[in-house]
Amino acid sequence: MSLNIEQIRGLFPVLHQEVHGKPLIYFDNAATTQKPKSVIDALSNYYELDNSNIHRGAHVLADRATRYYEETREAVREFIGAKEFAEIIFTKGTTESINLVAKTFGRKFIGKGDEIIISTLEHHSNIVPWQMLCEETGAILKIIPINDAGEILFGEFEKLLSPTTKLVSVVHASNALGTINPVKKVIAAAHAVGAKVLLDGAQSTSHLEIDVQDLDCDFLAFSAHKIYGPTGLGVLYGKRDVLEAMPPFLGGGEMIKEVTFEKTTYNDIPFKFEAGTPNIADVIAFKAALDFVNSLGKPAIKAHEDGLLIHANELLSDIKGFVPIGTAKEKVSVLSFNINGMHPFDVGQMLDAKGIAVRTGHHCTQPLMKRFGIEGTVRASFSVYNTRSEIEKLAEGIAQIARFKNK
Amino acid sequence: MSSIKEIQEEIVSEFEILGDDKESTIFYIMELGGNLETFPEEERKEENIIKGCQSKVWLIADTVDGKVHYQADSNTDITKGLISLLIRVLNDRSPEEILKADLNFIERIGMGSIIGSQRSNGLASMIKQMKLYALAFQAKQNA
Numbered sequence: 279m280s281l282n283i284e285q286i287r288g289l290f291p292v293l294h295q296e297v298h299g300k301p302l303i304y305f306d307n308a309a310t311t312q313k314p315k316s317v318i319d320a321l322s323n324y325y326e327l328d329n330s331n332i333h334r335g336a337h338v339l340a341d342r343a344t345r346y347y348e349e350t351r352e353a354v355r356e357f358i359g360a361k362e363f364a365e366i367i368f369t370k371g372t373t374e375s376i377n378l379v380a381k382t383f384g385r386k387f388i389g390k391g392d393e394i395i396i397s398t399l400e401h402h403s404n405i406v407p408w409q410m411l412c413e414e415t416g417a418i419l420k421i422i423p424i425n426d427a428g429e430i431l432f433g434e435f436e437k438l439l440s441p442t443t444k445l446v447s448v449v450h451a452s453n454a455l456g457t458i459n460p461v462k463k464v465i466a467a468a469h470a471v472g473a474k475v476l477l478d479g480a481q482s483t484s485h486l487e488i489d490v491q492d493l494d495c496d497f498l499a500f501s502a503h504k505i506y507g508p509t510g511l512g513v514l515y516g517k518r519d520v521l522e523a524m525p526p527f528l529g530g531g532e533m534i535k536e537v538t539f540e541k542t543t544y545n546d547i548p549f550k551f552e553a554g555t556p557n558i559a560d561v562i563a564f565k566a567a568l569d570f571v572n573s574l575g576k577p578a579i580k581a582h583e584d585g586l587l588i589h590a591n592e593l594l595s596d597i598k599g600f601v602p603i604g605t606a607k608e609k610v611s612v613l614s615f616n617i618n619g620m621h622p623f624d625v626g627q628m629l630d631a632k633g634i635a636v637r638t639g640h641h642c643t644q645p646l647m648k649r650f651g652i653e654g655t656v657r658a659s660f661s662v663y664n665t666r667s668e669i670e671k672l673a674e675g676i677a678q679i680a681r682f683k684n685k
Numbered sequence: 686m687s688s689i690k691e692i693q694e695e696i697v698s699e700f701e702i703l704g705d706d707k708e709s710t711i712f713y714i715m716e717l718g719g720n721l722e723t724f725p726e727e728e729r730k731e732e733n734i735i736k737g738c739q740s741k742v743w744l745i746a747d748t749v750d751g752k753v754h755y756q757a758d759s760n761t762d763i764t765k766g767l768i769s770l771l772i773r774v775l776n777d778r779s780p781e782e783i784l785k786a787d788l789n790f791i792e793r794i795g796m797g798s799i800i801g802s803q804r805s806n807g808l809a810s811m812i813k814q815m816k817l818y819a820l821a822f823q824a825k826q827n828a
Contacts, residue, residue: 623763627763628711631711
């Protein structure tokens with residue numbers, strides 16, 4: 279069933295404004311999506327009606343806040359198809375989720391000479407934590423190469439796998455190019471040599487249906503703010519046995535069972551990994567974002583976004599000087615490109631003058647940019663509330679800008 | 686030769702013609718980059734890059750008959766346009782004039798809202814580096 283996009287746009291207050299005297303066209307969705315009114319209302323309702331610290335409060339507000347907080351955990355469990363709510367840990371975002379795994383699982387189970395495999399497509403947040411771990415432990419980082427379309431070379435990945443591979447940490451959908459990795463195959467191959475697998479789901483969870491049990495990944499990291507939810511909130515999914523074997527991340531309140539000056543015993547998962555007062559308001563509001571996505575259904579969202587990407591490619595492919603970066607067969611709705619002879623920052627600023635918001639630069643994927651021999655790209659990323667007529671305005675804008683240097 | 690004040694007035698009136706149309710203003714700034722002198726290839730090196738700019742900006746200066754002569758280049762067209770404006774105002778003047786110069790045209794044309802905060806910081810770094818050159822030449826002349 280096709281979606282009523284005008285009706286969906288009506289749910290997003292921020293979209294209805296002008297910038298530089300022109301209607302805002304928001305194409306920076308891979309950086310963060312806008313928030314529906316229901317999420318904004320959930321945030322203010324929490325502070326107006328329910329604000330309280332969760333767990334162990336002996337009063338109505340604490341009880342309510344706790345219930346709503348845990349309802350989101352259950353909603354997240356369902357959203358990604360996890361077996362049980364205990365496998366859902368709230369973090370600050372994808373970056374913290376990955377760092378949590380590096381600092382706990384990594385420190386305990388990865389040692390000198392062990393290997394960690396990542397891909398050329400990774401965001402810095404899925405590179406740097408592993409480099410830090412390697413520096414600390416003497417483990418070795420291996421990189422899966424890609425082809426010119428921006429797809430990982432699966433055969434090369436298989437060659438990297440060995441019994442010394444302890445972890446494979448790969449992005450599900452590339453933030454810079456949009457490439458969707460064949461993660462199910464990656465996970466199966468990694469498991470065959472006894473390695474665990476972390477999926478960076480920052481860019482995939484808002485577009486693709488995710489079933490962690492079917493994928494069989496050991497960890498999944500993602501952020502709420504890229505799925506129409508609040509900023510400053512993320513999720514780490516981990517399989518129960520893996521999470522239980524891991525030492526805690528931060529020490530403090532909430533994560534303990536009993537503290538004496540002699541010895542502390544730790545709480546059960548997920549609380550073992552949620553030290554301190556968590557981000558209660560944003561967790562509660564995140565449920566409204568998940569409800570929004572569920573109400574539309576991811577297949578319908580993906581179909582609409584795919585349509586936008588196809589439309590954009592049709593309109594742009596003939597423009598002189600337009601150079602697409604990342605042409606994988608399987609993509610989420612990310613359009614990365616350059617214009618011959620122009621710096622991406624200039625292109626971004628010119629599009630901004632037309633009311634079109636895009637992102638420019640290396641997109642926190644400097645090694646990937648280096649692979650393509652470029653400094654950066656212009657990235658337009660589409661979401662469910664974007665329209666075909668917005669794509670047409672983008673194409674017109676790009677054509678005009680390209681003429682500046684490609685006469 | 687027009688004074689710093691006169692050239693700034695000229696620039697302000699040029700931008701006034703463009704009005705609030707941000708698109709035309711940006712195109713205009715990019716066109717201005719074409720006015721820069723060809724930058725010597727051998728000077729395109731790390732030590733001539735201005736720190737504090739997001740894009741790469743190379744700046745060199747020399748004195749001819751006691752006046753400071755600047756040459757600059759950038760890897761982005763908008764930045765080239767910006768530095769060409771600065772050069773138009775400050776080029777071939779004595780270090781004293783450059784150091785005293787109040788570059789009020791930047792605020793008067795609303796450059797901050799045209800180019801955004803990141804580039805405004807870069808622009809401030811360019812001005813600082815131009816004045817530092819003037820200061821160094823002044824010290825040399827007074828020595």
